[in-house]
Amino acid sequence: MTQMPDPSRPLRIGTRGSALALAQAHETRDRLMAAHGLPAEAFAIVPIKTTGDRVLDRPLSAIGGKGLFTKEIEDALAADQIDIAVHSMKDMPVQQPEGMVIDCYLPREDVRDAFVSLQFASIADLPQGAVVGSSSLRRRAQLAHRRPDLQLVEFRGNVQTRLKKLEDGVAVASFLAMAGLSRLDMIGVARGPIQPDEMLPAVAQGAIGIERRRADDGIAALLAAIHDRPTGERLAAERSFLARLDGSCQTPIAGLAELRGDRLTLRGEILSPDGARVYAGTREGGIADGAALGADLAQELLSRAGPDFLKG
Numbered sequence: 152m153t154q155m156p157d158p159s160r161p162l163r164i165g166t167r168g169s170a171l172a173l174a175q176a177h178e179t180r181d182r183l184m185a186a187h188g189l190p191a192e193a194f195a196i197v198p199i200k201t202t203g204d205r206v207l208d209r210p211l212s213a214i215g216g217k218g219l220f221t222k223e224i225e226d227a228l229a230a231d232q233i234d235i236a237v238h239s240m241k242d243m244p245v246q247q248p249e250g251m252v253i254d255c256y257l258p259r260e261d262v263r264d265a266f267v268s269l270q271f272a273s274i275a276d277l278p279q280g281a282v283v284g285s286s287s288l289r290r291r292a293q294l295a296h297r298r299p300d301l302q303l304v305e306f307r308g309n310v311q312t313r314l315k316k317l318e319d320g321v322a323v324a325s326f327l328a329m330a331g332l333s334r335l336d337m338i339g340v341a342r343g344p345i346q347p348d349e350m351l352p353a354v355a356q357g358a359i360g361i362e363r364r365r366a367d368d369g370i371a372a373l374l375a376a377i378h379d380r381p382t383g384e385r386l387a388a389e390r391s392f393l394a395r396l397d398g399s400c401q402t403p404i405a406g407l408a409e410l411r412g413d414r415l416t417l418r419g420e421i422l423s424p425d426g427a428r429v430y431a432g433t434r435e436g437g438i439a440d441g442a443a444l445g446a447d448l449a450q451e452l453l454s455r456a457g458p459d460f461l462k463g
């Protein structure tokens with residue numbers, strides 16, 4: 152039986168407090184409103200500060216561990232302080248806490264990275280030795296592999312903070328997810344998207360997942376109305392790839408599943424943090440085989456890279 156919220160008992164939507172996270176929470180609410188003919192007052196957006204939001208003066212790898220952007224939100228879900236949690240799936244560990252499940256995904260946005268610069272139009276235009284800002288281990292390793300001359304500097308913070316750093320000359324270029332810029336209605340900031348052949352995106356980039364308590368069947372029925380099946384099929388392959396790698400958060404990993412008709416193609420790569428070593432591969436098969444294809448591709452790359460490659 153669907154558990155319909157109403158203004159006297161609104162559905163509490165947990166989210167990080169960044170502008171992007173709030174935009175994603177509002178998109179989730181709006182989709183539920185439209186799907187069930189409910190007013191905005193039947194929902195409450197509940198911002199929650201996470202460790203990743205609090206600690207801004209160090210690289211994420213220095214504060215270690217997975218779940219930097221998710222743990223406090225999952226704690227609130229477990230404590231019945233919220234009813235659902237909205238996450239950027241690229242920040243989501245592959246394992247959810249006991250009693251929690253993610254089985255609802257919104258339609259995936261543009262998966263690509265965006266090249267952002269006030270002076271240059273593309274990576275190819277960057278002069279030798281240019282200073283480029285990114286705190287993403289994946290982006291840093293991919294760039295170091297393609298352009299070992301570039302000087303990479305840490306570049307943490309939300310979208311607005313990173314744009315300010317470019318204006319202040321901390322770096323001459325950086326990267327943001329097209330999905331984030333699009334959801335913030337800031338796509339004009341992008342000089343252009345970077346094709347996956349040039350920089351394969353992070354696993355689950357562009358995807359929003361809704362986490363709930365596994366026992367809440369009424370919430371499950373409510374969410375089923377806004378679940379996007381192709382996004383779920385793609386993420387099953389990508390997150391299976393990530394799960395089999397079981398990379399530390401020190402490990403640059405990229406992966407992208409795409410659907411054509413009833414076929415799924417998965418591309419994946421693992422890199423050494425300095426970009427000196429890259430192992431990449433592809434799998435193609437039936438959509439229902441996505442999880443198996445992901446695990447198989449991960450196994451191949453691990454075999455080629457050797458047992459210590461992912462130790463971080």
Ligand SMILES: NCc1[nH]cc(CCC(=O)O)c1CC(=O)O
Nearest residue numbers: 239241327328330331356357358
């Ligand atoms: N923690 C960074 C993060 N997590 C999700 C997004 C963008 C939205 C998405 O990929 O769904 C971003 C910003 C970025 O990479 O530019």
